[in-house]
Amino acid sequence: MKNKLQIDGINRREFLQKSAKYSASAFLATFGATRLLGASHTPVTTTTIENVLLNNGIKMPVLGFGTLYLNGEEGKRCVSDAISLGYRLIDTATIYENEEAVGAGIKKSGIERDKLFVTSKVWVDDSGYEKTKKAFETSLNKLGLDYLDLYLIHRPRGDVKGSWKAMEELYKEGRIRAIGVSNFEQNHLQDLMATSKIKPAVNQIETHAFFQQPEANKFLEQHNIQMEAWSPLAQGRNGHFTNETLASIGKKYNKNNAQVSLRWHYQRGIVAIPRTSQKAHMMENLNIFDFKLDETDMNIISGLDLNTTQFPEWE
Numbered sequence: 001m002k003n004k005l006q007i008d009g010i011n012r013r014e015f016l017q018k019s020a021k022y023s024a025s026a027f028l029a030t031f032g033a034t035r036l037l038g039a040s041h042t043p044v045t046t047t048t049i050e051n052v053l054l055n056n057g058i059k060m061p062v063l064g065f066g067t068l069y070l071n072g073e074e075g076k077r078c079v080s081d082a083i084s085l086g087y088r089l090i091d092t093a094t095i096y097e098n099e100e101a102v103g104a105g106i107k108k109s110g111i112e113r114d115k116l117f118v119t120s121k122v123w124v125d126d127s128g129y130e131k132t133k134k135a136f137e138t139s140l141n142k143l144g145l146d147y148l149d150l151y152l153i154h155r156p157r158g159d160v161k162g163s164w165k166a167m168e169e170l171y172k173e174g175r176i177r178a179i180g181v182s183n184f185e186q187n188h189l190q191d192l193m194a195t196s197k198i199k200p201a202v203n204q205i206e207t208h209a210f211f212q213q214p215e216a217n218k219f220l221e222q223h224n225i226q227m228e229a230w231s232p233l234a235q236g237r238n239g240h241f242t243n244e245t246l247a248s249i250g251k252k253y254n255k256n257n258a259q260v261s262l263r264w265h266y267q268r269g270i271v272a273i274p275r276t277s278q279k280a281h282m283m284e285n286l287n288i289f290d291f292k293l294d295e296t297d298m299n300i301i302s303g304l305d306l307n308t309t310q311f312p313e314w315e
């Protein structure tokens with residue numbers, strides 16, 4: 001019989017309940033199942049990452065790996081390293097110009113395709129029905145895959161409804177396991193949902209300690225759309241990695257600022273996709289399932305919200 005601790009898919013509500021209410025020791029057993037492999041001197045750890053159930057019933061890892069700026073050989077190495085450490089969600093996009101590198105990294109890792117959750121995104125220039133269909137095939141070819149787990153409209157610009165129609169068809173054909181959006185505000189989502197046949201499964205938006213997006217979080221939760229944080233570490237902007245508030249919270253648990261932030265996303269029920277080129281940071285960012293921020297910590301972090309983007313140049 002399946003042990004409760006081995007259940008691999010939870011819905012969004014359960015994700016929130018578990019992440020917010022379980023004790024640290026329960027987390028260690030449930031979500032931080034870490035296996036030690038390799039030589040005794042330089043142990044290689046792989047971490048098993050919990051999944052959340054999306055609104056169409058498919059599982060998405062609660063923590064993933066971002067690949068912005070990871071191109072060429074570096075991109076290939078990073079993706080392969082990340083997978084070897086236990087990351088299963090890999091986030092790329094046409095505009096990152098690294099789908100080939102990501103695909104090469106996946107291939108190098110040797111992982112079975114069905115163990116991975118690969119996301120890509122259709123860029124603004126390819127908006128509209130025909131262009132999105134074509135862009136999707138190009139992305140797949142570059143990645144060397146025959147389906148995507150998640151395909152997102154990167155920004156709410158151009159012919160969004162045409163793109164969505166193409167994505168709905170690709171979804172029905174089984175070429176994409178879930179479809180969603182990115183950088184959509186409430187009005188964009190309402191407009192899309194008013195005419196779409198399929199509701200977005202995910203909205204990937206800027207979210208970090210300095211731009212916490214509580215209203216978006218509430219809206220997405222109400223509509224059972226999974227919130228996913230891009231730049232979950234604010235790319236280090238605004239002194240994220242030296243922030244004294246995060247550091248003093250981290251000190252209590254022997255965790256650094258990145259780990260405190262990633263744990264905070266997790267306890268808010270938000271999927272985060274930190275990017276790093278360093279294997280040590282990849283490991284650190286996975287090592288967030290053996291402690292729990294208490295209510296006071298969560299409230300203190302809430303106080304860091306500046307309620308504004310840290311990426312005005314991308315507006």
Ligand SMILES: NC(=O)c1ccc[n+]([C@@H]2O[C@H](COP(=O)([O-])OP(=O)(O)OC[C@H]3O[C@@H](n4cnc5c(N)ncnc54)[C@H](OP(=O)(O)O)[C@@H]3O)[C@@H](O)[C@H]2O)c1
Nearest residue numbers: 066067068091230231232233234235258274275276277281
């Ligand atoms: N949908 C969208 O519009 C959109 C926009 C932006 C990003 N994204 C996605 O979100 C992903 C993550 O966002 P991001 O890449 O902008 O930024 P991020 O993940 O918030 O931060 C990345 C930066 O943090 C550093 N870092 C990571 N882990 C660290 C650690 N443990 N300690 C210290 N420094 C650490 C990295 O440097 P090192 O390499 O030195 O570790 C890198 O400079 C992207 O890669 C991309 O996949 C999507």
